[in-house]
Amino acid sequence: xxxxxxxxxxxSKYRAVRRDAGAVERGIKSGPALMKWRKDRGITRKxxxxxxxxxxxxxxxxxKADPLPTSMERxxxxxxxxxxxxxxxxxxxxxxxxxxxKPNPAFRKMTPLALIKNGESDLLWExxxxxxxxxxx
Numbered sequence: 001x002x003x004x005x006x007x008x009x010x011x012s013k014y015r016a017v018r019r020d021a022g023a024v025e026r027g028i029k030s031g032p033a034l035m036k037w038r039k040d041r042g043i044t045r046k047x048x049x050x051x052x053x054x055x056x057x058x059x060x061x062x063x064k065a066d067p068l069p070t071s072m073e074r075x076x077x078x079x080x081x082x083x084x085x086x087x088x089x090x091x092x093x094x095x096x097x098x099x100x101x102k103p104n105p106a107f108r109k110m111t112p113l114a115l116i117k118n119g120e121s122d123l124l125w126e127x128x129x130x131x132x133x134x135x136x137x
Contacts, residue, residue, distance in 0.1 A: 031063040034076060042093035043083060047100070051116050052079040082121060085128045086112075 028034050038048050049059040052075040062072045083096075090096040100113045107115055107123060115123055 028076060028080060029068060030066040031068055032066065034068065034080075035063040037080065041083070041087065047097060048079060048083075050113060051082065051100075052076060053117065078121075082116075082124065086124070089128065089131055 028037055038045070045056050045059055045063075049056045052059065052072075054062075054072070054075060058072075062068055062076070068076060086100075087093065087096050090099055100116075101111055103109045103111050106127070110118075112124055115121060
């Protein structure tokens, strides 16, 4: 716990992972870099496009651009951060993909992917935060 507040700090291994995520985000400035990052993690174009709230065609076009179009910088950055955080908890891509597509009682029986599409990814971030703190242990 932080001495100056009642807020618990995340364990050091999670702080290190967040630093890594920041490095990854800053490194994705071009479409080819995004495509490499996505493919290295086994994330399909379809899944990434759904999470970034864009069409597969738009994503395919962006993956050819250098640098990324300004309009796609924020959705890409936010999607990369979320995938990184969820993969950290899920373990691997197959588990993550299955989890994203399965209705979850914690989310009003909606799928996590539906939450993202509905602009409610803050609920996923809250879950990530609570899990990092060990609130459900």
